[in-house]
Amino acid sequence: MSARNVVLEARNMTRRFGGLVAVNNVSFDVTEGEIFGLIGPNGAGKTTLFNLMTGLTPPSTGTLTYRGQTVTGLAPHRVAQAGLSRTFQNIRLFRGLTALENVKIAQHARTHAGIWQGVFGRARAEEQQVERRAWELLDLVGLSDRAGESAGNFSYGDQRRLEIARALATEPRVLLLDEPAAGMNTAEKGTLTAFIREVRDQFDLTVLVIEHHVPLVMGLCDRVAVLNFGELIAIGDPVSVQRDPKVIEAYLGGE
Numbered sequence: 324m325s326a327r328n329v330v331l332e333a334r335n336m337t338r339r340f341g342g343l344v345a346v347n348n349v350s351f352d353v354t355e356g357e358i359f360g361l362i363g364p365n366g367a368g369k370t371t372l373f374n375l376m377t378g379l380t381p382p383s384t385g386t387l388t389y390r391g392q393t394v395t396g397l398a399p400h401r402v403a404q405a406g407l408s409r410t411f412q413n414i415r416l417f418r419g420l421t422a423l424e425n426v427k428i429a430q431h432a433r434t435h436a437g438i439w440q441g442v443f444g445r446a447r448a449e450e451q452q453v454e455r456r457a458w459e460l461l462d463l464v465g466l467s468d469r470a471g472e473s474a475g476n477f478s479y480g481d482q483r484r485l486e487i488a489r490a491l492a493t494e495p496r497v498l499l500l501d502e503p504a505a506g507m508n509t510a511e512k513g514t515l516t517a518f519i520r521e522v523r524d525q526f527d528l529t530v531l532v533i534e535h536h537v538p539l540v541m542g543l544c545d546r547v548a549v550l551n552f553g554e555l556i557a558i559g560d561p562v563s564v565q566r567d568p569k570v571i572e573a574y575l576g577g578e
């Protein structure tokens with residue numbers, strides 16, 4: 324892996340909320356093509372760190388660069404255009420729209436079809452391309468036979484898959500998944516590792532994943548970083564991280 328390029332460099336990232344330091348001076352690198360896990364007890368700062376990385380929350384101090392370009396300070400849609408796309412712990416689909424519509428809307432950021440084109444009609448060729456691509460993405464996540472159903476009717480597992488299809492619609496280079504297994508049943512969790520790897524391989528992605536389900540993280544990730552009270556207390560391969568006394572203490576002491 325050492326021969327591969329570093330694509331993300333987080334440097335001294337800190338976020339304070341009043342007196343609380345939710346993310347405290349966190350630095351790490353992510354290498355092209357790896358699946359990088361982020362774990363830690365409840366309230367450790369994982370989602371805040373994702374929010375800092377994707378422009379939802381500005382850092383108090385620190386920077387994130389993607390292939391040498393500073394992305395901290397950019398608005399979320401600019402971060403997405405730079406190549407970083409994410410899913411959310413609390414699913415953010417348009418529940419009243421169909422699966423197909425949800426994916427098509429997500430592609431707008433990429434096709435530059437703004438509101439006026441939406442009103443007056445996009446170029447037909449572009450519309451066909453958007454439609455075709457949406458079907459391909461639904462097919463990839465195993466939902467093409469339910470393309471016309473409202474997203475709100477889907478199980479948690481299917482909604483999470485649809486969210487991934489939406490995130491892929493912006494043609495990211497880096498995919499950030501916030502608790503993809505949350506709400507999934509055992510069978511859905513069982514297929515998630517293979518699914519995420521397949522998506523990584525097919526789209527040539529780098530993947531960051533926040534996950535509470537430790538066996539899933541350990542089986543999925545090339546490297547794992549552990550946050551506790553906002554601080555990065557360990558980083559490395561899953562086996563050594565799991566054996567790290569600081570990590571054991573954080574989990575046993577915290578939950």
Ligand SMILES: Nc1ncnc2c1ncn2[C@@H]1O[C@H](COP(=O)(O)OP(=O)(O)OP(=O)(O)O)[C@@H](O)[C@H]1O
Pocket residue numbers: 340343345363364365366367368369370371372412
């Ligand atoms: N907007 C905010 N305002 C104030 N405090 C916040 C805000 N967002 C997060 N926090 C606090 O920052 C800390 C880290 O929260 P965060 O949600 O990042 O943790 P987490 O590791 O993702 O937790 P979980 O595993 O429970 O989702 C918590 O104490 C939380 O209450």
